[in-house]
Amino acid sequence: MNEIDFDEIDINENAPYEEPQRQYYYIKKCRDYIQKKKQELSRPMYFTIKTFGCQMNARDSEKIHGILENIGYVEASENDTPDLILFNTCTVRENANLKVYGNLGNLKKEKAKNPDMIIGLCGCMMQEPDVVEKIKKSYSFVNLIFGTHNLYKFGELLNEVYSSNKMVVDVLKDTKLIVEKLPTERKYAFKSGVNIMFGCDNFCTYCIVPYVRGRERSRKPEHIIREIKDLVNDGVVEIMLLGQNVNSYGKGLENSISFAKLLQMVEEIEGLKRIRFMTSHPKDLSDELIDVMSKSKKICRHIHLPVQSGSNSLLKRMNRHYTKESYLELVDKIRKAMPDISITTDIIVGFPGETEEDFEDTMDVVKKVRYDSAYTFIYSKRTGTPAAKFPDQVPEDVVKDRFNRLLKQVQEDSAYRNAQKLGNTVDVLVEEQNTQNPEFVTGKMDNNSTVHFKGNKELIGQIVKVHLDEAKGFYYYGTIVTNDAEIHGDEVRI
Numbered sequence: 227m228n229e230i231d232f233d234e235i236d237i238n239e240n241a242p243y244e245e246p247q248r249q250y251y252y253i254k255k256c257r258d259y260i261q262k263k264k265q266e267l268s269r270p271m272y273f274t275i276k277t278f279g280c281q282m283n284a285r286d287s288e289k290i291h292g293i294l295e296n297i298g299y300v301e302a303s304e305n306d307t308p309d310l311i312l313f314n315t316c317t318v319r320e321n322a323n324l325k326v327y328g329n330l331g332n333l334k335k336e337k338a339k340n341p342d343m344i345i346g347l348c349g350c351m352m353q354e355p356d357v358v359e360k361i362k363k364s365y366s367f368v369n370l371i372f373g374t375h376n377l378y379k380f381g382e383l384l385n386e387v388y389s390s391n392k393m394v395v396d397v398l399k400d401t402k403l404i405v406e407k408l409p410t411e412r413k414y415a416f417k418s419g420v421n422i423m424f425g426c427d428n429f430c431t432y433c434i435v436p437y438v439r440g441r442e443r444s445r446k447p448e449h450i451i452r453e454i455k456d457l458v459n460d461g462v463v464e465i466m467l468l469g470q471n472v473n474s475y476g477k478g479l480e481n482s483i484s485f486a487k488l489l490q491m492v493e494e495i496e497g498l499k500r501i502r503f504m505t506s507h508p509k510d511l512s513d514e515l516i517d518v519m520s521k522s523k524k525i526c527r528h529i530h531l532p533v534q535s536g537s538n539s540l541l542k543r544m545n546r547h548y549t550k551e552s553y554l555e556l557v558d559k560i561r562k563a564m565p566d567i568s569i570t571t572d573i574i575v576g577f578p579g580e581t582e583e584d585f586e587d588t589m590d591v592v593k594k595v596r597y598d599s600a601y602t603f604i605y606s607k608r609t610g611t612p613a614a615k616f617p618d619q620v621p622e623d624v625v626k627d628r629f630n631r632l633l634k635q636v637q638e639d640s641a642y643r644n645a646q647k648l649g650n651t652v653d654v655l656v657e658e659q660n661t662q663n664p665e666f667v668t669g670k671m672d673n674n675s676t677v678h679f680k681g682n683k684e685l686i687g688q689i690v691k692v693h694l695d696e697a698k699g700f701y702y703y704g705t706i707v708t709n710d711a712e713i714h715g716d717e718v719r720i
């Protein structure tokens with residue numbers, strides 16, 4: 227898939243205006259340049275991409291990877307010195323930014339030793355004008371900066387970098403454009419993320435995403451289905467449909483369609499075994515979706531349902547459009563329809579003005595729902611968001627104390643939920659050889675829990691039956707169950 231017919235492209239002519247043909251043209255130009263470089267140096271040209279942040283960024287990095295491979299670069303292994311390093315950045319919390327600056331600081335010396343090395347920055351952080359200014363000033367050795375809206379132009383921008391001795395900067399404020407049919411290179415052969423929509427219109431008051439990812443726009447269902455069919459033909463058995471709020475999928479399309487309907491269309495694709503999606507905003511989760519999920523054979527029994535807080539006054543100030551009560555009702559409804567479903571969440575501690583009472587409300591929701599797992603975050607002030615200007619930012623020691631209490635509770639709940647499934651035999655998609663013990667492989671249950679069991683790497687990409695022997699907090703040890711015999715994995719421990 228994504229094969230570009232380079233013989234058809236004449237780089238002596240002017241670049242075409244329409245996309246993606248324009249990008250194919252520039253990819254070919256870069257390809258010729260890299261071909262010459264390789265001959266000059268008598269070695270391959272290497273690249274490294276370092277990805278921060280969420281699944282969206284992970285998928286974007288696969289697109290950049292695809293373009294780089296088409297150009298003729300090879301992914302650097304540990305011992306290769308990369309000729310091109312790209313950071314795909316995240317800015318959802320301050321920590322994410324600091325990591326990028328730390329990495330850039332380390333690169334300064336590398337670049338001094340190896341001036342031909344190309345250093346590029348892209349992703350959400352680059353959509354912030356202050357960040358770009360800081361990089362121009364303090365990290366002037368960077369060669370390329372581009373944003374989230376023009377990632378499709380990477381080939382064109384790289385071509386500019388090759389012929390320029392100045393920093394190339396191209397960041398768009400927003401876009402309505404969705405460019406289809408660009409090459410991608412997947413990290414895993416057997417699973418893939420699939421964007422169904424871009425951007426976010428929810429403007430939760432703490433969150434920077436709507437500012438750096440732009441307005442919400444959905445891809446056409448026929449494009450999504452085509453992409454998934456191609457992926458399945460290429461060996462993919464599991465897909466994750468990606469959007470900041472998948473439950474509002476389809477709004478604004480010429481023929482408007484619900485997320486539940488899209489799921490039904492995806493379910494029909496022959497050869498596809500598992501469907502996941504991320505993320506569901508509780509305010510838009512429909513009865514139709516619950517119904518479709520409960521009848522489905524392929525949609526995984528897992529729902530990520532970020533609650534953020536259990537306090538009604540905080541939820542209001544966060545602009546989340548649901549209450550503690552309506553959230554709990556929704557959880558009940560989902561569990562009634564699918565008793566075996568795993569529910570996971572995101573929680574923010576220390577939102578401006580959070581009182582002990584507000585926090586107790588969050589703890590109350592957590593204790594009632596008993597999540598399978600929860601990502602807990604300390605509130606991080608993001609300049610440009612409404613909450614950054616809210617009064618009563620909570621003192622650090624108070625936040626830390628609440629955070630630790632919350633963490634203890636979610637860990638207990640996680641262990642409780644995991645223990646409930648002990649002794650069951652479940653379907654596991656084998657994802658990789660275990661990093662610590664090569665006699666073991668590691669895979670994922672349909673509720674997204676991790677299982678380690680004895681097995682060889684030929685199993686990677688297959689869905690196998692595994693008996694859950696031992697629960698270890700977040701993960702299990704198991705034994706593969708083949709027809710009627712069991713291969714015991716308990717003599718070896720990691």
Ligand code: SAH
Nearest residue numbers: 432433470505532572573574603604605606
């Ligand atoms: N679109 C997704 C979330 C994307 S960001 C959704 O709405 O669920 C992932 C998580 O980061 C959020 O759910 C939230 O819990 C957390 N987050 C976002 N902004 C934050 C901030 N300023 N400080 C701390 N956590 C934040």
Ligand code: SF4
Nearest residue numbers: 426428429430433435
């Ligand atoms: Fe951020 Fe809210 Fe949009 Fe999620 S729904 S990306 S938390 S603004």
Ligand code: F3S
Nearest residue numbers: 279280316317318350
């Ligand atoms: Fe981060 Fe951007 Fe995702 S800010 S969480 S990488 S959408």
